[in-house]
Amino acid sequence: MVVVKKRKVPERKCIITNEMKPKKDLIRIVRNKEGEVFVDPTGKKNGRGAYLSRDMDVILQAEKSNVLNRHLNTEVSPSVYEDLKKMIVGKANEK
Numbered sequence: 001m002v003v004v005k006k007r008k009v010p011e012r013k014c015i016i017t018n019e020m021k022p023k024k025d026l027i028r029i030v031r032n033k034e035g036e037v038f039v040d041p042t043g044k045k046n047g048r049g050a051y052l053s054r055d056m057d058v059i060l061q062a063e064k065s066n067v068l069n070r071h072l073n074t075e076v077s078p079s080v081y082e083d084l085k086k087m088i089v090g091k092a093n094e095k
Contacts, residue, residue, distance in 0.1 A: 014053040015071055016061050026051040027087060029080065031072040039083045048072055052084065054091060059084045 010023045028040040032047035040049065050071040052058055059081065062068055068076040 012051045014058065015050050015067055016058045016065075017053055019053070021053065023051075025054060027054055027084060029068055029072070029076075029084070031074050035074055037068070037072060037074060037076050037080055039080060039087065041087070054088060056085065056088045059088060 011020045012023050012026055012028075013020050014026060023043060028043045028045075028049045028051055029037065030040045030045050030047040030049050031037045032045070038045075043049075048071075050068055052062055062084075063078075063081045066076075068080070
């Protein structure tokens, strides 16, 4: 009998909902050493990361509350939020 070992699924916490979810179900936003803030679809870029659920309501709440500014200790440009919204709309269109 062969025992198949289940791999542990990495989980991260959404900074809006405070829910622990599998990393692949979240969107990572990164601030690198140069101070640039951008969406990291791979989840592997170097830098300080914050995670948001793949939900338009969560993105809008993050934009309104400036929670990313506090988490990443920098000013997050509106273009980052636009990129996040495009990712959500794109995912919704695929389904």
